Amino acid sequence: MSKPTSKDLTHLLSEEAKSRKNSPLKGAFKYFKQPGMTFLGGGLPLPDYFPFDKVTADIPTPPFTNGLGAQVTEEDKTVLEIHKKAELNKGENEIELSRSLQYGFTEGQPEVVGFLKEHTDMIHKVPYEDWDVMATVGNTQSWDATLRTFVTRGDAILVEEFSFSSALETANAQGVITVPVPMDAEGILPDALDKQLDQWVGPKPKLLYTICTGQNPTGSCIDAERRKKIYDLAVKHDFIIVEDEPYYFLQMETYTTDESARKGKQPHSHEEFINALVPSYLSMDVEGRVIRLDSFSKVLAPGLRFGWIVGQAKLLERFLRIHEVSIQCPSGLTQSLTNGLLQKWGHKGYLDWLIGLRSEYTHKRDVAIDAVIKYFPKEIISFVPPVAGMFFTVTLDASKHPKFKELGEDAQKIEDLVYEQGLKQGCLMIPGSWFKSEGKTNPPQPELPENPDTKNTFFFRGTYAAVPLDQLVIGLEKFGKAVKIEYNL
C-alpha cells in the first residue's frame, strides 16, 4: 500500500527561512566529480594533510548481558578501526577519515543517516512517504534551528505550562513569546488546548513545542490517546508539533511496590520492546506536520553532539540551508566513530543496548520512588511514578505549611523555604517554579480557568539518572527530612 505524501506547509516558514538562498558555489559542485573536469572551485584542504591517520575505539559487544554499566573486558570488547582510506579496512559502511574530516555532507554522512532512517522507520513506521532525516549537533541546536526556520521575532508559540528552561530561553532570546498550555500530571490537556486555540486572539501560533516522553521537568509521559487528540488539533488549528524526544528510549516498566513483580517484567524480544514504546507523534503524522528532534545524548553520550531531525523533506531542505551557513554538520570523528559503533552492533545490537537502558532506568526509578515513599511525609505530598525519562517530581501542598497564611497564601514562598532547607540538609532538588512558562502575547489571550487541583501546590524536580544509587537514597532521605522540618512533622 502506498503512503500519502506530506501536505505543503511552507506557509508556516519564517521570514528568515524563506529568504535563505542556495549558494551559487554549491551549484558549481555538480562538476566536482565529472570525468575529465579539473575542479579548481573549492577551498578544500588535501586529506593528505589531515594529521589523523587512524582512530580506534573500544566499545562493548552486544548483547551486554552484564548490564550497560559493566566495565568493558577483553572478552566482550569490540575494537572499531577507522582509517583515513577505507580500502585499508575490512569494515563495510565505514565512513573513512578522509571523508568525515573533509568538508561536505551538511545533511550528515550517508552511512549513518541511512542507519538512522532505517531505525526511525523500524520504531515509528512513519505513515507518509516523503520524510527524511537530517543530522544536527544535538537537540539544543535542533530546537534553535527549528525556531529560526518557523518563527520570526514577535511570534507566539505554544509550550507546556512547565517546560525545560533552556528551551524556553532559546525562544525568549529570539524574541519569541512562549505561551503556556495547561497540563496535569499526565501532560498537556487536549480539551484545554483546543479551547485556548478556539478563542485565540491574533495570528495563531505556528508551533507547539513538547517534550512528550519523560517530560522535563514534570517527568510525565503523555499517553497515546491524548497524543492522537493533540495531533488532530494540530491539523485543525494548522500548527506544527515539535516533539523534543531525547528521553524516548528511557521508557520503563510501570512502577510497583511489589518487589517480586519487578523481576522478569522487562520485555524480552526486540518486538516486545518496540511494541511497549508509547507511540510518537511522528508515528501518527499523516500530513508531515511533526518535526521530531532526536538525539544520542541520553542513549549514547551527550558529548558526541550528535542529534537528528525527522520531518518532511521539503521542510528539512530549509534546515539544510541554515546548517550550511552555521554548524555545517556534526564532527567527523563523532560521525565516523558513532557510525562505526552502530554498524558493528547492527540494528539488533542497538536494540539490545536500548533494552539494557530500559532495564537500568527502571531500576533507578524504582530506587528513587521507594526512597520517596520511605522518607517523605505522606500527608503533604503527591507524586506519579514516572514511566519515562530521567526525572521524577514530588508535589507538596503549600496550604499545609504552618506559615502559609502568614506568607500571604503564596505557594512559591513555601517552595523557597523548602528549597533552602533542602540545601541546609545537603540535598538539592530543583523548584518547579523555575520551569514555569509565562509568555504573554500583546494583546493578551483570554484567561483559562484555574486548575483547582494544582492551586496551592508546588513541586520539586529530582533525577535518578546522574548519581549512584546509594547517593540517591541518601539524598532523598535528606530532602525528606528537610520537608519534615519545614512542615513541623
Added chain:
Amino acid sequence: MSKPTSKDLTHLLSEEAKSRKNSPLKGAFKYFKQPGMTFLGGGLPLPDYFPFDKVTADIPTPPFTNGLGAQVTEEDKTVLEIHKKAELNKGENEIELSRSLQYGFTEGQPEVVGFLKEHTDMIHKVPYEDWDVMATVGNTQSWDATLRTFVTRGDAILVEEFSFSSALETANAQGVITVPVPMDAEGILPDALDKQLDQWVGPKPKLLYTICTGQNPTGSCIDAERRKKIYDLAVKHDFIIVEDEPYYFLQMETYTTDESARKGKQPHSHEEFINALVPSYLSMDVEGRVIRLDSFSKVLAPGLRFGWIVGQAKLLERFLRIHEVSIQCPSGLTQSLTNGLLQKWGHKGYLDWLIGLRSEYTHKRDVAIDAVIKYFPKEIISFVPPVAGMFFTVTLDASKHPKFKELGEDAQKIEDLVYEQGLKQGCLMIPGSWFKSEGKTNPPQPELPENPDTKNTFFFRGTYAAVPLDQLVIGLEKFGKAVKIEYNL
C-alpha cells in the same frame, strides 16, 4: 608593564544578545561539587553508560621532516590514547572521555582552551588584559553567532567588495545588509572606507567583516600598514572588526620566478616563522574591538568542526549565552583527540606543523602561478601572486574581447563566456562576480567614485589547495586554452 583593559562596547550588542539570560539552572550548578551535597539537579547520564571505553589515534610525530603529506610510518607514528577515566593513562592534560562525552564546559574543555590561549598570545601578543578564547564548531558557526550577537534584522554591516558568498548569505538570511567596502588587489582601501563612513547616512555599521589573510575570493593579503589604518578607523567610527582568519597560517614566501631563489627561503626557526607572519588586527587591538575567528579547518581538518573566537571577555560572555542554547560546544571526541594531539606535539611541534604547511602551500602556489604564466595569454590578463591562503585570481580585460562592444560593453557577459568555455575545455574556475557583495541600505549610501583600474575587468578564482599538482597544471593549461579560444588568440 601592565596592559590596558578593554573598552566597554556593550552598546554595540544586538537586541537578541542583550536579552539573553543566564539559566537559573546553571546557577544551581554551583552546588554540583559541594562536599556533603547530594545534587539531584541535573539530567546528566552516568558516564558508566557511555559506550566508548577508550579511543586512540595514530598521528605523525614532529618535526615532520618528510613533509606533511607523507604516509605515517611505524617509525614516525605517535599513538594517542584517551581513556574513559584519566587515571588509567599516563598522559598529562588529558581530557578523559567521561568528561568530554558529558555535558558541560560550553566554553570548551579547559586543557584545549588553555593551549589555544597560550598559542594565541605567542602569535598575536594581544595588547590588552581581559581577552579570552571560546570554542566554537568552526568559523561558519562563529560568524553566524557573531552576527546574532551584534546585529539585528535591518542593520547594515561592512564587508569586502568581493567576499565569501556563504558568509554574505549568513548575513543576508538574518536580514542584515552587507554594504561593500572598496578594495584593490591588496585588500580594503582605508581612505575609501574612511570617506564612506564620514558620509554615511543613518546609523553607522557596527561591524566590518574581513577575511584579511588569503582573502576569499581574491587571494589578497592586506599589509600591516593598511591594517593599522583600518584599526584606527574602527576606533574613530566605533565599529568592531571581525577578522575571519582560517587561512592565517597558510602564509607563504613571496613568489619568484627564480627557481634557485625558491630553495632555502623558508623560515628555519620558530621565531623567524612567527616574525614573518603578517600582524593580525588582534595584535593591534588596544581597545578590545576585534573579534577574531580562528579555526583548525585549514590547518588540521575541517571535519573536526572546531574553531575558536578570541575577543574581550565581556563580549565573549554573550557568545557563551548563545552557545548554551544552541551548539553547546564542539564534539567531545574532537576535543579529546585534538587536545591529545596538541599536548603530545606541544607548542613546538604545532609550530613545526604550521611551518610545514607554509612550505607545502608555498610550493603549491608556485606551481599554480608558474602554470598561469605559462598557459594564459599575457596580453589580456593580470594577477598578483598570493602570499597567503588557498586561492589565486586571474583578472581579464573584458574590453579586449572581440564581442565586448556587441555585448553592450558588459564585462559580466564576457565572464560568462569564458566560464562556459572553461567548462567545455574541462576546467572549472569560479567567476569573481559570484562573490560580489551588493547590499544596499534604504535610503542608499552616497555613491563612491568608480575605480578606473577595475572598470571593464572581471576575474576568476582558482585554488591550488584541493588538487594534486599534476592535475593543477593540466587544469590551468585547459583554462588558459579556453581564454585563448574566447579571445581569438
